[in-house]
Amino acid sequence: MHAPPGSLPPRPDIVNGKVLRRVLHDAQPAVRAAVAAQLVRGELVVLELSAVQAARLCGVGPGIVGKMLGRSPRRRTDAELDHLVEHVGPDRLMAALDRATTPVTN
Secondary structure (H helix, E strand, O other): OOOOOOOOOOOOEEEEHHHHHHHHOOOOHHHHHHHHHHHHHOOEEEEOOOHHHHHHHHOOOHHHHHHHOOOOOOOOOHHHHHHHHHHHOHHHHHHHHHHHHOOOOO
């Protein structure tokens, strides 16, 4: 879609990361593909991505993006830690803690 000579191209729709997430949440693949095509054609512009969205787009972890933004890591809740223990098991978690706290000898 090209604008006629001497005219301005149509202005793209501008959304932020929260709106994009809302639009794509539970969307069918055809809707997701249509949004992707709008992005490629410049008909849709996304501003203010979350750190997680930007990290996924760039193929890095959200923690490193937060660090680059000068944010300190967020403190995990007890419920999140309990879920982690349920997910990996207490033995593996304790083994990881042992490795992390073992003194380094030269």
